[in-house]
Amino acid sequence: MVYRSTLLDLPWLDHGFSTRHAGLSSGAYSALNLGFSCGDDPGKVSGNRRLFFAVFGVEPERVFTVRQVHGDQVFLVDHRVSSTTAHKEAVLPEADALVTACPGTAVATTHADCVPIILVDPIHRVVAAVHAGWRGTLRGIVRKVLLIMAEKFDTEPNLLLAAIGPAIGSCCYTVSAELYEEFQTKYHWLELTRTKQGQEGYPTLNLPELNKELLVQHGVLPERIDVSTLCTSCHPRDFFSYRRDQGRTGRHLSLVLLK
Numbered sequence: 001m002v003y004r005s006t007l008l009d010l011p012w013l014d015h016g017f018s019t020r021h022a023g024l025s026s027g028a029y030s031a032l033n034l035g036f037s038c039g040d041d042p043g044k045v046s047g048n049r050r051l052f053f054a055v056f057g058v059e060p061e062r063v064f065t066v067r068q069v070h071g072d073q074v075f076l077v078d079h080r081v082s083s084t085t086a087h088k089e090a091v092l093p094e095a096d097a098l099v100t101a102c103p104g105t106a107v108a109t110t111h112a113d114c115v116p117i118i119l120v121d122p123i124h125r126v127v128a129a130v131h132a133g134w135r136g137t138l139r140g141i142v143r144k145v146l147l148i149m150a151e152k153f154d155t156e157p158n159l160l161l162a163a164i165g166p167a168i169g170s171c172c173y174t175v176s177a178e179l180y181e182e183f184q185t186k187y188h189w190l191e192l193t194r195t196k197q198g199q200e201g202y203p204t205l206n207l208p209e210l211n212k213e214l215l216v217q218h219g220v221l222p223e224r225i226d227v228s229t230l231c232t233s234c235h236p237r238d239f240f241s242y243r244r245d246q247g248r249t250g251r252h253l254s255l256v257l258l259k
């Protein structure tokens with residue numbers, strides 16, 4: 001049900017990236033669909049979320065999510081926000097990353113191919129959950145999260161730990177020549193993250209490696225970044241994939257909990 005990075009094996013922390021196993025949903029959403037806005041029965045999604053949160057021993061009302069819009073806004077869950085329990089899906093703030101330093105609080109983002117990133121400042125005990133699809137990656141959302149962690153909590157990037165979870169790999173993520181060019185214009189070092197040419201000559205983007213490189217360029221040490229090599233599109237039994245399933249699929253949650 002849960003994929004974890006050994007890099008984040010700390011006593012005051014828990015985290016995980018969901019797989020699609022051991023849930024209540026059926027069909028395209030089988031089985032552990034954790035997203036409410038993809039067409040699945042909301043009752044089953046609630047049940048699935050309860051099952052997933054139970055793995056971490058966290059109450060659903062202690063888990064904070066956002067309404068993801070492929071932007072670069074960062075939502076700070078401070079003590080004021082953290083003490084409210086009324087955060088229904090309809091009134092969630094629009095953002096694509098969450099940061100918290102509140103003990104007993106978890107932050108989570110939903111995914112189906114987009115890159116899930118968990119950042120941990122082990123000195124100040126601050127955590128972040130980040131959703132980076134191509135738009136978020138192009139906007140450099142991880143850089144923005146690092147800036148906010150530094151500003152609010154004095155986080156030093158060289159002491160940060162990062163886990164990049166399962167996402168669509170360059171094996172499957174072909175893009176248009178125009179989009180590739182846009183990335184090249186913004187990131188001159190893009191070729192560093194290139195692995196191979198996609199099908200039919202289309203260029204491919206390696207979003208997990210791109211986000212790793214972005215973190216490195218902003219001071220995070222490469223040996224403190226764990227990148228999963230699992231491609232969501234290549235593993236239909238384990239993962240939902242928006243691209244592979246042409247939109248009709250479930251969503252994963254990437255969660256980090258400060259105990």
Ligand SMILES: [Zn+2]
Binds near residue numbers: 173232
């Ligand atoms: Zn693949």
